[in-house]
């Protein structure tokens with residue numbers, strides 16, 4: 743059990759790492775928030791709940807500021823994360839949606855698999871359930887076009903499930919154009935944090951929405967491929983698909 747002092751401290755620090763671990767209900771406004779909500783309530787008015795469901799049952803409404811990604815009108819019936827397997831030409835993937843957004847497109851075999859899955863479910867406060875959805879169908883359709891060489895830009899809405907820093911890095915990744923690469927150092931400079939090369943590399947490695955959030959376009963400054971969740975062959979396959987002329991010139 744987490745101590746009340748720890749919860750109060752998390753709320754004071756707006757600590758995003760506590761998202762999903764407990765919920766902060768405000769007696770005066772009847773609104774329930776995540777611990778990192780920017781709208782700070784008076785401490786004397788708050789009550790803690792371990793799950794969102796308990797708070798909703800007690801009559802609290804989800805905060806519009808910090809819980810945009812939580813369903814507003816489903817009280818007792820928590821939304822699930824629909825998840826389906828997709829066989830891509832470079833490896834098996836898990837494609838999943840939460841509401842009308844894509845929350846995962848990741849390699850089925852990846853050493854951080856269970857850690858990433860736990861984080862996504864905790865962040866969205868929802869459980870995986872095998873199945874499909876409109877977003878998943880559209881995402882797979884776009885992936886098929888991409889692998890056939892007919893699609894360079896994706897237009898599926900995504901929901902990020904990470905810390906503020908991870909989200910900043912992932913948003914930046916979405917700006918790297920098709921067929922180009924940048925180094926971890928350049929990526930760190932892009933987010934105005936040139937010294938954070940290692941942190942940027944680790945945020946890049948924990949991106950759960952591969953291809954749509956193109957972490958494969960980040961390579962070492964020496965043009966080495968470095969690491970990739972789907973394995974180096976998958977990374978090489980994606981880069982060669984996007985830029986056939988680099989194939990065979992021994993860039994890596």
Ligand SMILES: [Zn+2]
Nearest residue numbers: 775779805808
């Ligand atoms: Zn809030």
